Amino acid sequence: MPGPSGVLTGIFFALAACEIALAQGEDFNSLPPSPAEKWQLFIRETFSPLTVGAGAFNGTFAQLTHSDPLYGSGWSAWSQRFGASTADIATQNFFGDFLLGAALHEDTRYRRAGPGHAFWSRVGHATRSGFLTQKDAGGMTVNWSNIAGTAISAGISNVYYPPATRNAQAAAIHFGTSVVGTGLGNLAPEFWPDFRSWVTRRLHGFR
Numbered sequence: 001m002p003g004p005s006g007v008l009t010g011i012f013f014a015l016a017a018c019e020i021a022l023a024q025g026e027d028f029n030s031l032p033p034s035p036a037e038k039w040q041l042f043i044r045e046t047f048s049p050l051t052v053g054a055g056a057f058n059g060t061f062a063q064l065t066h067s068d069p070l071y072g073s074g075w076s077a078w079s080q081r082f083g084a085s086t087a088d089i090a091t092q093n094f095f096g097d098f099l100l101g102a103a104l105h106e107d108t109r110y111r112r113a114g115p116g117h118a119f120w121s122r123v124g125h126a127t128r129s130g131f132l133t134q135k136d137a138g139g140m141t142v143n144w145s146n147i148a149g150t151a152i153s154a155g156i157s158n159v160y161y162p163p164a165t166r167n168a169q170a171a172a173i174h175f176g177t178s179v180v181g182t183g184l185g186n187l188a189p190e191f192w193p194d195f196r197s198w199v200t201r202r203l204h205g206f207r
Contacts, residue, residue, distance in 0.1 A: 032136035033109070035102040041109070042098040046090050058085035068173065069157075070164040084160055091156050092178060096149030105136040106145045110186045115194055126190040130183030143182075150178045 033041065045051075059082035062068065069084050071077035101108045111134065113125040133143035154174040158166045 032105075032107045032134075035098075038098050038101050042093050045097065046093045051086060051089055054089060055082050055086035058082075058088075068165045068170045069161045071162055080162075084157065087160060088153060088157055088174075088178075092150055092153040094149075095152045096145045100145040100149050104144055106141065106143065107134040107136050108143070108145050109134075110189050112190050112193070122190050123187065126186040127183040129186045130179050130181075146182050147179055150175055150182075153178070 059078050062081045062085075063073070063078050066073075069081060071080040071084075097108055100106070110126075110129055113122045117125070129143070130146055131143050132140050133145065135141045154171045157174060158171065161170070
């Protein structure tokens with residue numbers, strides 16, 4: 001996910017995680033997820049229609065801006081970009097949400113600050129989540145699952161990226177935008193329930 005599209009992909013998946021949690025009535029004050037539950041989180045996030053949407057968005061963005069990965073032009077290049085972006089998403093979810101989350105005993109699910117806090121406090125809370133997360137045992141820790149998982153994903157991408165994009169600069173951009181994208185992406189689940197409630201109230205007001 002090199003480039004700015006990595007940030008917007010973070011928003012795609014943070015919003016997806018929010019909707020999954022709301023739909024299932026997920027209780028973040030309950031016991032931390034087991035390794036099996038972290039595996040299910042990976043499955044739900046990865047094998048979701050939003051994965052296709054994010055892959056198509058990234059492929060189209062890179063095609064229109066002629067940015068990494070540099071596959072060229074035409075439909076063949078777009079399909080390769082789509083496949084590469086989908087692979088990026090899958091590997092980052094696998095290593096970040098499941099493998100390292102389970103091995104390091106980190107609960108990478110996002111917890112909202114909620115409307116009881118000031119706006120900028122909530123913004124700071126969301127953006128810090130790319131670098132800080134909850135431990136299974138309680139308390140906060142460095143979000144090594146996200147940081148290391150993204151680094152591994154960026155390294156693996158060199159297997160299928162074209163030769164022109166297999167360099168340290170592209171890998172660093174891939175890594176940086178994806179880590180930052182996690183934090184910025186969590187602005188979506190932080191404020192989406194507020195927006196949805198506002199729309200619901202407005203619609204009821206027209207009845």
